[in-house]
Amino acid sequence: MDPLSFDGIREFTLAAQLQSFTAAALQLGVTSSAVGKSVSRLERRLGIKLLHRTTRKLVLTHEGEVYLSSCLHIIDELRDIESNMSTGVSEPRGRLRVDLPAAFGRRHIAPMLIDLSKQFSQLDLTLTFGERTIDMIGEGVDLAVRIGDLHNDPELVARKLGDQELVICAAPDYLRNNPPVIDKADLLQHDCIIGWRKGLRAAWLLKNAKGELEQQQILVRHEFGDGEMMLQATLDGCGLSQLPTWLISEHLQNGALVTVLDCYAGAKMPIHVIWPRTRYIQPKVRMTVDALLQMAKMKPNVFGC
Known part of the structure; x- marks a missing residue:
């Protein structure tokens, strides 16, 4: 060199x-x-x-x-390696940069990471929340949690945490004041609330008679770049929305939301933790991945395991 x-x-x-x-x-x-x-x-x-x-x-x-x-990412790795070699201890330390999906990350991942930082006093956190695809290596991100299918990227490693199950739901007031939702074709006659994604087609995944998933075109009224806002608009009676069960289970139980088109339900989206491929996995990354995998096993109602 x-x-x-x-x-x-x-x-x-x-x-x-x-x-x-x-x-x-x-x-x-x-x-x-x-x-x-x-x-x-x-x-x-x-x-x-x-x-x-x-x-x-x-x-x-x-x-x-x-x-x-x-540069800062590489310097962190070098300091971590030197510290482990001098002390013989692989305790997670340094700044851990994690990018999370907004609603899911705030509700389920961030609290666990904060608990880890309390357990390991030398572990510092930088958490960002969003749905956009980021350049993990270019932006110096150590870990990311992603919901949905992943692109094949040889520079990244992925471990599946589980799946989120999707159902179509609405507030009772909306259903009372609008035509019945009996068939999937009815989605073209109703106000639908979707999550904003640049360039993605306005469609929901539904199961057909063979049990296979297919895209169903819908009539979009509102688009939100945040799951919590989608939920709030649905609770307020603004229309139908296809939402994950971990987000709406409480509202289904108390009757604030009602599912429709259950015969077409069953769509799932995979949840992965991903990180840059490297020969040396820092203790802070390895420990966090292990903690996420353990949490996924302990919370089947969230991760669908």
Whole structure:
């Protein structure tokens, strides 16, 4: 390996985080000019601009944000390896970056992760919530939980946690004030509430007479990028929605929601935990994956195991 291949990385990461060559220089015990020259050499070697220089502060370029995230991730791994080798203890430590689906993550995954951080005092959390597909490696994400079919990505490892079962439901008031929902074709005559997904067709998965899943076109009125908002709109009588049983079980039990088209129900969506493929799995990642798998076994009503 080129002995100079890591030259400038320490200076870049400090300057980017502190938004100042001067502040980075104070920590490193060198001049601000030396820090600036090191970063410039790094930019020339990479062939990209990492920082915009202004009179007041440094601003990361898009490429700089991606590079900084990757550098910090690698530095965390190196510190973790050194700590384990010196102490012989594989206790999870460092910052764990996890991306979660919004409603499911807030209700079921985040509380477990917070409990883990209480158990392991050197484990720090960064949790983000959303439904978009992210570049895990580029954004420095250690783990993600995803609901739905996964794309085949050789750079990622996936373990299945379970399945979420979907049913079509509505508030009693909506059903009383609208035509009956007897056949799947009736979905084209009713207000339907869906989760917003860029570029996805407005359809629900239903079982046909052979028990096979097929897409059924629906009439969409409202789109929400959050499961909790879909639930609230359905409870408020805004229309029909196809929602996971873990989200609505309480409302089915107390009668606030009623299922329809049960003969077509049975659609499931897989739940996976995924992480970047690497030869060395950090203890914080390995421990969290094990905890998620154990939780999935302990909560069949949530994960459908």
